[in-house]
Amino acid sequence: MAKGSVTGGTQTVTVSTLLFDVFGTVVDLHGSLNSATRSVLSANGADPEQAQPLVETWLTNLNDLMTDVRSKRAAWTSHDALTSDALHHAVTVLGMENLPRQALRNLASATHRLRPWPDSPRSLGTLADSFTVVALSNASLAGLTRLSAAGGLRWHCVLSSQAVKTYKPDPAVYRLALDILGLDPRTTMMVAAHEWDLHAAAEHGVATAFLSRPGEARASSPGAFDVQARDLSDLADQLAGRRLP
Structure with missing residues (x-):
């Protein structure tokens, strides 16, 4: 997999794995x-x-x-x-x-049966060609499997908080992804349309990408996250534009 170098705030972070919140972020x-x-x-x-x-x-x-x-x-x-x-x-x-x-x-x-945002299937597919893309959700594994199949969502792995019997933003959920997949936090990015999710993930040393979605809260503090994107298509474009050879 390729890596993307992203400049946000005062530092540049290099990512190879993207962890995605699902409800509100990838599906409407x-x-x-x-x-x-x-x-x-x-x-x-x-x-x-x-x-x-x-x-x-x-x-x-x-x-x-x-x-x-x-x-x-x-x-x-x-x-x-x-x-x-x-x-x-x-x-x-x-x-x-x-x-x-x-x-x-x-x-x-x-x-x-939640509908993907219109840009989600194509943009996830684009990102999956260059990054490891992982769903990390509070939803049940059964629900995630069904809505991903119905919505044409391409993941390399789907993780549900039910594996650790708690819910985000409990630290155990983020540790689940890092530990079970053997991820280096320094090359991992959490993508979500919710500030609370990103702040909790950042406590584990991962990079953060805030995604704007209709009906979800706007980012209250510009510059608080490594990347801010208008939508998933914009995020894919930003990461593609900064991909390392």
């Missing part, structure tokens, strides 16, 4: 779930305009549940189970308990 989490939720609500006589508040409440609940597991306030529970629990709680909070159970089961599994 909010847009996909909003679309799936609107369909379920419409099909069951509910107001489709309630899709966005339902999804927002659902994802907030899911984040809270993962935080409880990470902080040891709750026992390890799989991402798929937490996703289902968070959805059922959101439905109750918003007074939508009349939705059929099968409809809710189908909606909970929508995290296995």
Whole structure:
């Protein structure tokens, strides 16, 4: 594999392996779930305009549940189970308990069918020609496998936090990738659309690339990361333009 030399801030870093967050970074989490939720609500006589508040409440609940597991306030529970629990709680909070159970089961599994951002399949393929590309996600291995296959996402390896029974940003998840793949942090870069993910990864000495995505938060401090890219295509162009012979 080739290496890319990237100048960011006051230093130049050389990378050969790219670790990717998936939800929100490579696939459109909010847009996909909003679309799936609107369909379920419409099909069951509910107001489709309630899709966005339902999804927002659902994802907030899911984040809270993962935080409880990470902080040891709750026992390890799989991402798929937490996703289902968070959805059922959101439905109750918003007074939508009349939705059929099968409809809710189908909606909970929508995290296995998240749409890639339009640039993701091609750009990942381009990067995979020159770098080792690895998915590092809180999602279940089953979910990652299915959405990657359906979305044409090319990885050299897919890693789920379920292997260490916790969730990012727990340090154990980043150590999982470094240790199991025998990676040198100095030649590894974490790519994400979330600052918290990048800051946690940086604690392990890896380089960082912030990716802007619609619906995700903007970088609050320009220059805080080694690379900032408009999208995955821009990241591929930046790394390609700095590839060493």
